[in-house]
Amino acid sequence: MNVPSGDLWAATKLEILEAIPDGIEVDLSRALTFYDWRHRGGYHVTGVTKAEYQLSCSTREFGSMLAREVSMLLDQAMEHRLLLAQADRARTAPSPSWLLVTAYYWCVFLALAWLRLVGKIVTYLPTAELDRFKKLAPGDVKKAPQNGTFILTTQDLAGARSNVSCRRLRANNFHEALWTAFAGDISQRLHASSSATASWETRLYSALEVHRAAEGNSWPSKLRNIVNYRIGFGYQACGGHPVPIMLSPLNVVKSATPEALIIAIEELHSKVAVRAVESAPNDYTELMVHFGSLLTHVLDDYSVDVWATRAIDPRWNARRDKYLRSFEMNAATLWPK
Structure with missing residues (x-):
């Protein structure tokens, strides 16, 4: 393992292996996606409150779905990563602002993959799907959460079945809800850890705490919004004023070790701790990269460690490597190395 690992990784791995248990479908192409699981998965709605829908489902089916979703999200992140790699290799970016949007969605898919890996799904659920839950629920449903952003988490195991909470989040905006859930997950792991505060592993998890910026948990989304949607702020490359500066941070991280990245993030956290996105777009961009x-x-x-533990068929990853080779890259040379 290249990243620092110790007690935090050990505790996280146990949680992952509960979410993705022994006996899952090892050929991930045969597992259901989350969308398909919602429509034809073997789950039952056991209760509804004003805050959540309570589900009971096959532990193995749910775990197989999580593993497939993680792999698909890593594929999605890899496509954005490849676009960033090409810009770095060419040392040119016709639109630094749009490249920032690419970097943002790279991070979005990574955050979604992390949450699914540890057994949590953040998703938007429309009214039609919630109506299906209500029809499947026992008795007369008087109060239930309305459409919005939800988080699904496994509450406990009951033999071959899991009890899953589908709880509506306070933030109705999907992006804000995602970053809040991600920040909460990382912070919870740090607070529960007995590792030394100065250990590389603890510093790694602290570096992933997105709430350390003045803009709070959702600064990645705020950066994307101000660059992409505020007319006159971004998209000024043709006038000679590219916002943000993208190529420099891409080159800096290209071959950085995890420890070097941690040190750089700690320094960037101090820069953005009291500065808004609007006043420091380049610092926030560097932090995002x-x-x-x-x-x-x-x-x-x-994921490599867990996939090996669960004996997941390697053909999915082999397919990813084949795709990279079509761009004269492989897992060892793709930015960042």
């Missing part, structure tokens, strides 16, 4: 690079290293190492 470093954050995505570090989380990429973590997910690569963690």
Whole structure:
């Protein structure tokens, strides 16, 4: 394992192996996606409150779905990563602002993959799907959460079945809800850890805490919004004023070790701790690129370890490597290395 590992990894791995248990479908192409699981998975709605829908489902089916979703999200992140790699290799970016949007969605898919890996799904559920839950629920449903952003988490195991909470989040905006859930997950692991605060592993998890910026948990989304949607702020490359600066941070992280990324993120946290996105777009952009690079290293190492433990068929990863070779790259040369 290339990233620092110790007690935090050990505790996280136990949680992952509960979410993705022994006996899952090892050929991930045969597992259901989350969308298909919602429509034809073997779950029952056991209760509804004003805050959540309570489900009972096959532990193995749910775990297989999580493993497939993680792999698909890593594929999605890899496609954005490849676009960033090409810009770095060419040392040119016709639109630095749009490249920032690419970097943002790279990080979004990484954060979604992390949460699914540890057994949590953040998703938007429309009214039609919630109506299906209500029809499947026992008795007369008087109060139930309305459409919005939800988080699914496994509450406990009951033999071959799991009890899953589908709880509506306070933030109705999907992106804000995602970053809040991600920040909460990382912070919870740090607070529960007995590892030394100065250990590389503890510093790694602290580096992934997105709430350390002045803008709070959802600064990645705020950065994307101000660059992409505020007319006159981004998209000024043709006038000679590219916002943000993208190529420099791409080159800096290209071959950085996890430890070097951690040190850089700690320095960037101090820069953005009292500054808003609007006043420091380049610092926040550099932080985003470093954050995505570090989380990429973590997910690569963690998923390889768990996939080996669960004897998951390697053909999915082989397919990814084949795709990279078509762009004259492979897992060892793709940015960031």
